[in-house]
Amino acid sequence: MTYFLEQLMKAARSGTKDGLEKTKIAVMRKVSFLQRKDQLGNAGESEKFVNVGQLAFLDENKHPPPQLSPMPEGLTSHQVVRRHILGSIIQSERSYLESLRRILQEYHRPLMEADPRILSPRKIRPIFHRIREITQCHSMFQIALASRVAEWDSSEKIGDLFVASFSKSMVLDVYSDYVNNFTNAMALIKKACMSKPAFLEFLKKKQASSVDRITLYGLMVKPIQRFPQFILLLQDMLKNTPKGHVDRLPLQLALTELEMLAEKLNEQKRVADQIAETQQLARSVSDRLLSKQLNSEQGSLVLCETLIETVYGERGQVLKSKERKVFLFDDVLICANINVKGPPDISSLVPVGPKYTMKWSAPLQQVQVVEVGQEGSQSKDTFFQQSGAKRPSGKAILGPPRLYHELQELQHDLSVVEEVTLLVGTLQGMYQNLNTTVAQDWCLALQRLIRIKEEQIQSANKCRLRLQVPGRPDKSGRPVSFMVVLNTPNPLSKISWVNRLHLAKIAQREENSPGWLCGEDEGKTMAPFWCPLLACHMTVFATKSPERKLEAALHIPVHCALLGFSAASTSLPQGYLWVAGGGEASQGQIEIFSLNRPMPRAVKSLQVGSAVRCLEYVPEPSRTEEVEAGVQKAPSGTGANICVGLDDGRILVYGSVDTAAQCLLTLHNPEGCPVLSLRHSSRFLFAGLRNGTMMVYGRRNNDLWDPESCRCVSLGSEPVRTLLVLDDSVWASCGNSVTVVDISSLTTQKFEVHPDPMVSIAHMACAGGGVWMAFSQGSSIRLFHTETLELLQEINISTRSTLLNTGPKSMRVTSLLICQGLLWVGTAQGLIITLPVPKLEGIPKITGKGMISLNAHCGPVDFLVATTSTLSPELLKRDSVGDGPDSACGGEDRSDTSSQESLQQSSSYQGEGRGKGRGVLLQYKLRSTSGLPGRPLTALGDEASDSSLESLEHSVEDGSIYELSDDPEMWVRGRPCERDGGRRDRVISAAVISGGKGFRRLKEGAAAGTRTSGEGYENILMVWQLPLTV
Known part of the structure; x- marks a missing residue:
């Protein structure tokens, strides 16, 4: 055993200089027991590794933990910070190893050695599955870390150690097994607590006797959190490592390796949680067909969350509210009731999964998101409550009742003032303060007040998801739908739901079923929602011209202030798309498209004198x-x-x-x-x-x-x-x-x-610390380091799929793009390939299998352009409207409360029982009537002073009652938009747009496809929409 440890320490000292591959090979060769063994069954899992009992608890006298020497004098600021970060790495790893050892020493060993038995070994092993092997991996890492720390002042290098330690397949294997088993382990603990009182008492005593009072669950969740912690520490280390430093490239490679490992584990955890939730739901479904569909694993769970369902009465009062678990699958939406979650003493020790009772389900295509102001477009059969509430005689009011009441009053007043304006136009006399100009200003002011009131109502609905769901037909057979109102925890949650519902419907379209083929798994298509979704394809130019060729495109992010909450969640990245084209003998043309909607819309064409x-x-x-x-x-x-x-x-x-x-x-x-x-x-x-x-x-x-x-x-x-x-x-x-x-x-x-x-070099794309390059000939792309200019990786895209059966010589890359962790490659054959790359500051190496789009152009892909925008921070704020009592998610009756008063407490639109008080000054942009022709219409005599006359006119100060913009064409909320929390709550919308001749749908296993756009002569845009990043 000592010999093996000496080999490990020697490997750690002899750091490699050629990056990831040589480091991995060096360590695997020098440390023979790190080499991967053949997979065995669960019964013999411990035989795949060294005797863990010896290695997990090393003698600290022979192998002392890492310890930094005193800081020498004369260090630069970067060197000082790097030493502090190294100290954090040492302390973090020591704490993590201590947690792992506590699991084994305080829980696993006592349970195995208990007499009489608390649990049988057959139940204990699955609970602590792979804990020993994880401890082994980090014990070896600590030995190597101690050796590197001892030489820190002379080497100042740590990145290659992370690469050597965590790029091994053994690390991925043991962590993957642990993550996949975690949900099962928690379920076993819960079941044992309920069936074995001695086990529950054992857990309580262990928690009570621990210094930090941490539970078994709190200890066992730490392996899932470990690599994100490492990534944060290495990011800090990289930020404080200057260019040219010997540790810079190794740190970037280490960051790439850890990000890749964390992404794989996160995906496995997501899939494991998804399966567990789906299985739990399937048990509660009485519909045999739906239950069979859930158990068949054909449907993919897109999103599930606990929301508050609220039922409103005719006057907008809350009748009842209750927690519901809502499940969005790729083809169906299910709402379930949450049953008792279990005894509180068990819930305090381990998360207890709830049981569900299905309330309703609906095909996804028949579910509609309904926002404020859209009720009029619904059918007469739509009603606004769940079962158990009486159907209202008329239209129900949802949300803060007073805001809706004030909106109705403003709309009534506008209709009256419009009639008055017509009557004022018939006056025979000419009066300064009573004429058509003044009356029209009243109308404009009321229109602005209505828009402000609508925005206030929409703000109150930022956490209110309203769904129109199909119900059972009535006795006459007419289709009937009902309204479900679900309160989300925050605006981000509602944005996510609206966006996922929109994309899930797009994923069901023919062009996305399937939309992508996995390049290295023959015949394997990818799940629609977890790939870029083809939102639409459309022609670029209004007139056909075979000679005209697309040359370039770019996205210009411009926020649309009037774009609604749900519209912003479903539209393409806000702004404009400029698409330029021209031929050798043609004039240049630029088409401008608006992207403030689910598909581009042409708005203008520019002619230039040359291509x-x-x-x-x-x-x-x-x-x-x-x-x-x-x-x-x-x-x-x-x-x-x-x-x-x-x-x-x-x-x-x-x-x-x-x-x-x-x-x-x-x-x-x-x-x-x-x-x-x-x-x-x-x-x-x-x-x-x-x-x-x-x-x-x-x-x-x-x-x-x-x-x-x-x-x-x-x-x-x-x-x-x-x-x-x-x-x-x-x-x-x-x-x-x-x-x-x-x-x-x-x-x-x-x-x-x-x-x-x-x-010659045709295209370059940069991400992190690397630049990908494509060439005028050949099917290879190459990755170069931005600082050392070294070649780091070369990929031949012609080997990615049997779809590319035209041979590597005729294969050519015509466009290149990096967006949202994917390297997009467009080819001369019209095919589009995506390859996964890291998103962080590391090296953008190809880290997984590529995908080929089954939607392609008929000619070369002329360009690939990324469109990204950030949703306005104002959309994410829950201001006084949303934070009012009525918008809360509690279950108490809130029929007499209001989320917000009118524009001002002294407004004439106040609740019943209050005096009229001072009214709102009805003014749009007419600041004074003194300059208008005619004489003032007043009850005062001619001897009235000028000041008294002025008091009857509009003044600039009076306009502050609105707290509106000085520009009458702009209407804003009273409080200015603050720049707080925007970065923390940033929501990013992204899409990728390709341009080329024609559109075709590829068949799996064949390079030919069906042309659907003018036999391939027209210039076509294809738009892929990506899920919002929240």
């Missing part, structure tokens, strides 16, 4: 960038703009991102050389030309680009096809080489990325 080759979106400079650029305040005209590179050498700069786009500036290059690529940094615009030159334009006082500041950087004789901005440098491709240009000094460093001089 468009590239696009670049330049957002408005942030305050940080302005400070770095030495500008204290940006000019009033500064804002987001879009740069368009043309075939005739011009760069057009458009100054607006929406449909009112106007060209503000045109940049020329002396030779009129086509502009093939555009990229920007905070201070510069870079343009790659066909003659091998890169043009660099600076900003003019942080405003538009300055043509006079243009500088040229010669890169070679080949075209500069693609540019990539990374921190303080820009990568420019030229032929088979990349030139790294320092942004400040324009100094260059050139390195070769492909051995064939006839091959």
Whole structure:
């Protein structure tokens, strides 16, 4: 045993310098007992490893725990911080090992040695499944960590140790077994507590005698939390490791390895929990067909959560409310009642899963989300309560009753004022303060008050999910539906439900059933919802033109302030999509699409004098960038703009991102050389030309680009096809080489990325610490490190599927994109492949199996563009409207309460029993009537002073009663939007859009498909929507 440990320590000392693969091989060779053994049954599981009883509890005299030496003098700030983080790693690992040892020493061993038996060994083994093996893995890691810590001041290297320790298949195996068994282990503990009083007493005594009072469940959940803790520590270590440090690449590789391991374990935990929930639900379903469907594992559980079902009366009062467990499967929505969860003394020791009684179920396609103001579109058979409540005679009011009452009063008043306006127009006399202008201002003011009231009601419904569900037909056979009102814990929960319901319906469409084929598992299709979903495909240009070719596209994120709560949850990422095209002999054309809806909508077309080759979106400079650029305040005209590179050498700069786009500036290059690529940094615009030159334009006082500041950087004789901005440098491709240009000094460093001089770099995509590159020939893509410029990985995409049966020579990558943990690859054959890559700051290595979309273009994939936007933080806030008593999720009667008063406590729209008080000043943008023709209409005599007359007129101060914007065309809530918690509660919407000729549906096992769009001649967009990231 000592010999094995010496081998492990030797392997830890001899750190490798070539990254992940050599480190893994070195450790596996030098430490023979780490090599994976053949899989055995459960009965012989302990024989696969070293005698764990000896290794798990090492003699600390022979193998002392890691201990940092005193901090030497003269360390840099980074070195000091790195030592502190290392200390945190040591302490965290020591605490974790202590928890594992407590499970074995305080629970497992006493139970096995108890006389008389508390539990049989047959029941004990499954509860503590794989705990010993996990302890073994981390005991070995602690030995290696102690050796590395002892040499820290000389080596300052820790990343390769994590790679060597946690990249082994043994670690994944034992943790996977533990995670998959965790739910079963908790169920066994619960069952034993209920059937064996001695076992329950044993657990109580152990918890009472422990210093921290932690339960067995609290100890056993720690292995599930371990790798996320490691990831946070290594992220901190990487942030404080400067570029060029010997530990930087190993840390990035370690972060990648741990992220990959954590993702696999999280997915296995999700699947295990999903199976357990589905099985528990299936036991409560009386419908045999539905029960059979749940047990057949055909349906996939998308989302389940405990919500509060609320039943309202005619006047909006709460009749009753109760907890329900709602299950969203890929084809059915099920609501179940939650039964007693178990004795409290057991619940305090281990989570006790509830039992369910199914209340109702409905096919997913027949379930509709209904928001405020949409009730009028429903059928007359719709009613708004659950079974057990009497059907109201008329339309029911949901939510805060007073807000709805005030809205009805405002709508009534508007209709009256509109009639008054018509009558005022018939007056024979001319009066300053009573004329058509004043009356129209009243109407506009009331319209604005109605919109504010609707927004207040919608705010109150941010945690209220309203579903229209089909019910049983009535006696005459007419279809009847009923309204279910479910209160969610927070706005994020409602957003998630609305989004998942929307995507689950999309997943049932023919083009998504199936939508993807697993590239390395022959014939295996992927579950629809857990892949990118094809939301739609549509033509780009209104007129057909076979010569016109798509060249580029980009997304411009623009928040739509008037987009409703549910609409924001189901629409594509907000903003505009610019799609550019042109042929060798055609004029350039740009189509602008609005994305503030579930599918793009064409809103404008721009004609330019030459074919468009590239696009670049330049957002408005942030305050940080302005400070770095030495500008204290940006000019009033500064804002987001879009740069368009043309075939005739011009760069057009458009100054607006929406449909009112106007060209503000045109940049020329002396030779009129086509502009093939555009990229920007905070201070510069870079343009790659066909003659091998890169043009660099600076900003003019942080405003538009300055043509006079243009500088040229010669890169070679080949075209500069693609540019990539990374921190303080820009990568420019030229032929088979990349030139790294320092942004400040324009100094260059050139390195070769492909051995064939006839091959040129066509595409580059960056994520984390790596850059993926695709080439003009061949089916391989290569990954390079952004700092050392080393080649880290090479993938041949032609081997990913039998769909690619045209041979590797004709295979070519035509587009490349990284979005939401997937590397998207478009090919000349029109196929789209996705490969999983890490999302964090590590190295974006291909870490799993690829997928091939069964929806493809008929020609090359001309572009892949990611569209992402962040939902407005205002949508996520539960303000005074949502936080009022009426919106709470309790079960008490709240019929006489209100979530919020009107615009002001002194409003005339107050509850019954109160005086009228001071009314709301009805004013839109007419601040004074003194300038209007005619004489004032007043009961005072002519001797009234000017001041008394002014008191009857609208004043600017009086307008503050609304707390509205000065711009009459803008209506906002009284309180300004604060920038608090936006980052914590950020909700990201993402979609990927491809462009190419035609659309076809592939058949599994064949490269040919069915063309459905003009025999493949039309330019088509395909839009894949991804689930919201909440």
